[in-house]
Amino acid sequence: MNSRDVVLITGASKGLGRATARLLARRGHPLIINARRDSELAEAERELAPLTTVVSIAGDVSEIAEEIAGAALQRFGRVDVLFNNASELGPSPMPPLQAHPWESLLRIYRVNVVAPLHLAQLLLPGMKKRRRGVIVNITSDAGVNAYPGWGGYGSSKAALEHASRILAAELEGTGVRVLVVDPGDMNTEMHRLASPGADLSELASPDDVAPAIVELLDDVRPFARVEAQKLEAVR
């Protein structure tokens, strides 16, 4: 990674996405940031703009992937790192899979699996041409462990992980790398929705986790799945 590398981050208005954007902005990386809520995204842009060039595109990543990729390519001519971080949990409290409304399942899969792949499809031609690029897909231990009640979100993360493995196999030798990263438990809005009423004050802050994730961008392996415990070791 060098500071000229252009990074696109979905879900960048708060939590892990915002912490990662902040860190990369301090290093001078040009950024494209996305989240649905305009006001919070604008606030993130105000924080980052004094540090680097930032393009912000508000909207649901599952609906505006083409607009996001198009704006990034128009402004910077390339994207070197795609950070698929935005995620949908589904209803809170989370229903058991056997009673999970199917419309919600569709939405979870659209946001957590299809949108990241769609963005990758849109950006891969340029990455392959330059023989340089990293696709980071943020996952969760719920994608591996069968936690009751986490079926919609957890199975979507499992699908994202396997799609990432296949993508990496297809991209072998192209110079484009795929990273699947489980950031571990963090004190964020998503975790508050997943565990209503729980005390999250002991959990890691996204600002503590982001540096270890950014360090992984220099990993040379064509594919890696990095667990939270390994990230902690880097921290």
Ligand SMILES: NC(=O)c1ccc[n+]([C@@H]2O[C@H](COP(=O)([O-])OP(=O)(O)OC[C@H]3O[C@@H](n4cnc5c(N)ncnc54)[C@H](OP(=O)(O)O)[C@@H]3O)[C@@H](O)[C@H]2O)c1
């Ligand atoms: N927090 C944890 O303990 C934990 C554990 C394991 C994995 N993760 C993973 O870490 C990643 C970040 O989670 P977080 O905890 O940092 O979440 P967060 O603090 O709730 O932030 C989520 C971000 O994504 C945006 N977002 C949500 N849905 C979106 C959509 N459809 N289109 C565009 N933007 C969207 C949100 O803004 P808007 O709401 O305005 O769109 C916000 O900027 C996720 O992939 C999550 O699965 C988190």
